[in-house]
Amino acid sequence: MAKEAKTAITPTRAQDYPEWYQQVIKAAELAENSPVRGCMVIKPWGYSLWENMQGVLDKMFKDTGHRNAYFPLFIPVSYLEKEAEHVEGFAKECAVVTHSRLELKDGKLVPSSPLEEPLIVRPTSETIIGEMYSRWVQSYRDLPILVNQWANVVRWEMRTRLFLRTAEFLWQEGHTAHATKEEAIKETNKMLRVYEDFAQNYMAMPVICGQKTEGEKFPGAVTTYCIEAMMQDRKALQAGTSHFLGQNFAKASNIRYLSENGSQEYAWTTSWGVSTRLIGGLVMTHSDDNGLVLPPRIAPTHIAILPIIRDEASAAEVMQYCKNLQSELSSICYDGKPLRVELDARDIRGGEKAWGWVKKGVPIRLEIGPRDIANNSLFMARRDDGSKQAISRAEFVAKVPEILTQIQNNLFAKALKYRQDNTVKIDTKKDFYDFFTPQNEKKPEIHGGFAMAHFDGSAEVEDMLRQDLKVTVRCIPLEGDGEEGICPFSGRPSKQRVVFAKSY
Amino acid sequence: MAKEAKTAITPTRAQDYPEWYQQVIKAAELAENSPVRGCMVIKPWGYSLWENMQGVLDKMFKDTGHRNAYFPLFIPVSYLEKEAEHVEGFAKECAVVTHSRLELKDGKLVPSSPLEEPLIVRPTSETIIGEMYSRWVQSYRDLPILVNQWANVVRWEMRTRLFLRTAEFLWQEGHTAHATKEEAIKETNKMLRVYEDFAQNYMAMPVICGQKTEGEKFPGAVTTYCIEAMMQDRKALQAGTSHFLGQNFAKASNIRYLSENGSQEYAWTTSWGVSTRLIGGLVMTHSDDNGLVLPPRIAPTHIAILPIIRDEASAAEVMQYCKNLQSELSSICYDGKPLRVELDARDIRGGEKAWGWVKKGVPIRLEIGPRDIANNSLFMARRDDGSKQAISRAEFVAKVPEILTQIQNNLFAKALKYRQDNTVKIDTKKDFYDFFTPQNEKKPEIHGGFAMAHFDGSAEVEDMLRQDLKVTVRCIPLEGDGEEGICPFSGRPSKQRVVFAKSY
Structure with a gap:
């Protein structure tokens, strides 16, 4: 470990934060850009992380009564038009499918068989x-109706x-329909709290729950x-949003029901989602100048065992010892499942x-050579x-779930303190x-952080701050101090x- | 259950097989057509079945050393062109994305911002x-490289x-790259056997493993x-395919490696996939004129408990008894997991x-009223x-895993006998x-079944039979009797x- 004085990631956070990211x-082999503009490839280490995140969230959704289903990738343009704000929000940047065939013309493949009505690839459903x-x-x-879709x-x-x-990302989108406004609002809040629970207790990422201003809310x-x-x-x-849609989409799509007293009523709907964006948040919450740092509860691997082979003579013994240890550790339970x-x-x-392994962010690394075995x-x-x-082998085996819990809690505490x-x-x-104006012109990314300031709720103030400082109201916190x-x-x-900040 | 004399599904299989399907x-609420041409909506019961199938397959893939990753939805047209047979196979029916924006023109949304190079939505990756x-x-x-993608x-x-x-379907596609031809062939066969295991032992669907003829193989x-x-x-x-791609795609994509002895070599690749089509196969293997029949190992629900409430007086007692039974059964293990x-x-x-519940195919239905409780x-x-x-409650509780195993085996045996x-x-x-010519002109779907016949391997014979009878070589069985x-x-x-048949 002679290199330890240097950092594994160049540049460091202080040198160039966006490039460090x-x-x-x-370095962690999470993902990379593909030759398709704006589309990424999620590599096995990154996807495995996503699978763990999906597993936890999916169980939370099912425990709150939701079931999964799957809806079409394509949306006819005429559907998008049904909700005025919605089309305004999404028509400007969408993939439009116009043809259903490629034909060879002058040695080149060109689109043919135009569709009667163009389709867009869903930006949301x-x-x-x-x-x-x-x-x-x-x-x-x-x-x-309590349904979720992974898509x-x-x-x-x-x-x-x-x-x-x-351009393409993976997410889940919950879509629910209710008989009453109260029930739909309750659902919207319930799912916000599911996201809060997941972010804080699994990703070890502290979050503020709040409401968006008119200018920042979801179109529709x-x-x-x-x-x-x-x-x-x-x-x-x-990091996640939960929308109370009122009767806007029920009216646009004509979701009506016969009430218990015989009248025709529009339903009340909600939608809520988190995406692979969470992985970006995870990276930027915990990682350091040596690379990724993973919270144990969602890490693809909890422990990496590295046999230290010094010579041929002891090689077999070291390997066998490490295999035995791996098998013993894999039978220990952490967070309700076997250690990985x-x-x-x-x-x-x-x-x-x-x-x-440092760069991949694995919580615990064990190095084992002949002397350690002795x-x-x-x-x-x-x-x-x-x-x-x-550490003695016996002590480690006895304490490993506790150590992982310490690591999980430590990461959360550190991130909370930072905020x-x-x-x-x-x-x-x-x-x-002053708070939001960079001290150093060469480092425009360095600024204050979150400003808790009073706000009159007007679009003029929001527009001015967006223009002057690129600062917006991130949310009106639900847990405010009530101070007028x-x-x-x-x-x-x-x-x-409210919370003002620059944002991604 | 007075209706039992009639069938729950109209028409019956004998009356109109395609409509029965x-x-x-x-009736099972598995899926339905959507307003988007050719795209279906998979409803919660159908998706839950798919999740169970995914869970089993995913574990099988991981147990054989594969990891999941995710690649872009879009493929530049120039990529498709790289492999001549491949483009021939897929260019004729693909969704082509040509624009990245919709614009309002004369009150109508029309595509704008044309792409420099059109993209197709992946038909395979x-x-x-x-x-x-x-x-x-x-x-x-x-x-x-041993990677799989769910997409x-x-x-x-x-x-x-x-x-x-x-038009759109869900599947998994495994894509592997190897240093030697032998290793790639071994992988192709290994994954075929994984599919065989899954189809027979989980879906209770007997399958014949075989090789496709030149005319029926995957393009490329x-x-x-x-x-x-x-x-x-x-x-x-x-129901599933596993392709040995030789060096065709390695040459098209330039996948080269420096060998141990210092030479530059092309890799050898494979790909293999199964899709939501399997659900169609499941429906048509086991269902009857009363609806869906599910094999226990992949059924979303193993047991449905129906309280029989005859009067207000006994209602609470019956419900409590059923809840207790549900909780007791849910703590019993079947197939390595708690009963559903x-x-x-x-x-x-x-x-x-x-x-x-009959129409949804749940393996066991329990009906419980005051007399049963007594x-x-x-x-x-x-x-x-x-x-x-x-059946006495104690006996049922003791025997339920065995009963489910019997059901699973019975479904497989019945399907095998039918074949x-x-x-x-x-x-x-x-x-x-004669075997393939319908006896009744009104029922063109009724014909012989699988014909085991000799075949010279020529395209002429295949073409003739395709044209005359709509019959093709389904596969050259790997477990043949070796009879020339x-x-x-x-x-x-x-x-x-070889196996000749009409096919889906």
């Missing part, structure tokens, strides 16, 4: 799912970035709720091997705090502008402080 | 994955049918292997409720053989034509009998 993803629900719902007995969606973004903003929603997290460049990441333990027997230099001990390196220690340290109450326009005040930008009254 | 799917592999593979140390794909079929042939493959199953109309369904038990407390007529017994109905009996009863060795052209003979159509020698 790309390099962490590359409210309209097509609404159409199906209108067929499924006749009476109040058919409600609620790919496409939004033709101009500037893309691995996980954070890609009555109210959008969100979870917002602070990244290490102190920008905000919207990998034995890295690749024939490469020890340093390269160790750094590989002492009945292990060399344990923790990824979260970089600590290294010799608290970079969140400031601000009461004047000058302080606000004066908006420092307009002098008008404000009901509570 | 659609009605079984409708050999070309785009090949491109990525060419970047990932440098040396023999990078091989093998949606699109083939613009003109005539579609739920599950069997839809050197050899295509398949599993073929017989449906209840005696047609064959290709549903308690149907809906306030609808008992007959309607019971028929609902006798400490249950009324048990088995979906596979329609048997009904009173054997409808498979005939044929040695003359006249017998062959004479092709009854050409008089030329034949190495073994």
Whole structure:
């Protein structure tokens, strides 16, 4: 481990944060850009992480009464048009399918067989799912419908970035329909809290639950709720949203039901989603200048065992010892499932091997050579705090679930402290502008963090701050302190402080 | 259960097989057509079945060393062109994306911002994955690559049918790259056997493992292997394929590696896939004139408990008894996991409720009323053989895993017998034509079944039979009897009998 003085990732966060982010993803082999504009390839390590995240979320959805289904990839253009704000929000960047065949012309394949009506690749599925629900719902007995879909969606973004903003991404979208407004609002909030639980307790990523302003809400929603997290460049990441759609989409899609007292009523709907964007948030919450750092509860591998082979003579013994240990550890339960333990027997230099696991973010690395075996001990390196220690095999085996829990909690505590340290109450326009104005022109990404300031709720103030500082209201926190005040930008009254920040 | 004399599905298999198939799917709420041409909606019951199938297959893939990844939905047209047979096979029916924006013109949304190069929605991913592999593979140390993808794909079929042939479908596609031809062939066969295991031991669907003829193989493959199953109309369904691609795609995508002795070599690749088509096969293997019949190992629900409420007085007691039973059964292990038990407390007529579960194919239905409770017994109905009996609660609880295993085995045995009863060795052209010519002109779907006949391997014979009878060689069985003979159509020698059939 002679290299330890240097960092494994170049540049470091301080040198060039955006480039550091790309390099962490590359070094961890999470994903890479593909030759298809804006579309990424999620590599096995990244996909395995996504599978673990999916597994936890899927169980949470089912435990709250939802079932999965699958709806078409394509949406007829006429469906998109049904909801005015919705079409405004999504028509500007979508993949449009216009032909159903390729034909050879002058030695080149060109589109032929034009479609009667163009189709778009779904950017989100409210309209097509609404159409199906209108067929499924006749009476109040058919409600609620509580359905989720795991799917790919496409939004033709101009500037893309691995996980954070890609033309195609993977997500889940829940779509529910209810007989009453109250029930739909309750569902919207319930799912926001599911996301909060997942982000904080599994991803170890602290989030603020809040409501979006009119200017930032989902096109077609009555109210959008969100979870917002602070990244290490102190920008905000919207990590999940839950929308109360009122009767907007029910009216657009004609989802009506016969009520218990015989009247025809429109249903009340919701939708809620999180995506592979969460992986970008995970990277930027915990990673350091040596690469990815993974919270144990969703890590593809909890423990990497590295046999240290010094000579031919002891090689077989070391390998056997490591195999036995792997098998013993794999029978131990952590978080309700067997520990995920990998034995890295690749024939490469020890340093390269160790750094590989550091960069991949595996919570615990064990190095085991003949001397360790003789002492009945292990060399344990923790990824979260970089600590290294010799520990007796028996003690490690007895304590490993506890150590992983410590790592999980430590990552959350560290991230929470970072957010608290970079969140400031601000009461004047000058302080606000200073907070968000970079001190160093060469490092425009360095700025204050989250500003908790009063806000009059007007679009003028939001527009001004967006234009002047690229700062927006990230959310109106649900857990506010209830302190009324004066908006420092307009002098008008404000009901509570809101979260202002730059954002992804 | 007074209706039992009538069938739950109209028409019956004998009356109109194709329509019976659609009605079984409708009655079981597996899926339905969407307003998007050729695209289906997989409803929660159908999707839950797919999730169970995915779970088993995914574990099989991981147990054989594969990992999941995700590749782009879109493929540039120039990639498709790289492999001549491949483009020939897929260009004729694909969704072509030509624009990245919709614009309002004269009150109508029309495509705008044309793409420089059109993209197609993946019909299969050999070309785009090949491109990525060419970047990932440098040396023999990078091989093998053993990756699988769960994804949606699109083939613009003109005539579609739920599950069997839809424009969009869900599938998995494994793509592997190897240093040697032998290793790639071994992989191709290994995955064919994984599919055989899954089809027979989980879906209870007997299959014949075989090789496709030149005329029926995958566009771009050197050899295509398949599993073929017989449906209840005696047609064959290709249920899964595994392709040895030789160096065709490695050359098209330039997947090269530095060998151990320093030379540059092309890799050898394979691909293999099964899709939601399997659900169509499942429906047509086991269902009867009362609806779907599910093999326990993949059924979303193993047991449905129906409380029989005769009066207000006993209602609470019956419900409590059923809840206790549900909880007791849910703690019993079947096939390595807890039993999946549903308690149907809906306030609808008992007959309607019971028929609902019959049509959904749930393996065991329990009906429990005050008299059963008094006798400490249950009324048990088995979906596979329609048997009904009173059984003591204690006996049922003790025997339920065994009963489910019996059901699973019974379904397989019944399907195997059906295939054997409808498979005939044929040695003359006249017998062959008689076998496949419908006896009744009004029922063109009624014909012989599988004909085991000799075949000279020529395209002429295949073309003739396709044209005359719509019959093709389904596969050259891997487990043949080694009996050489004479092709009854050409008089030329034949190495073994092959499977001829009409097919989906």
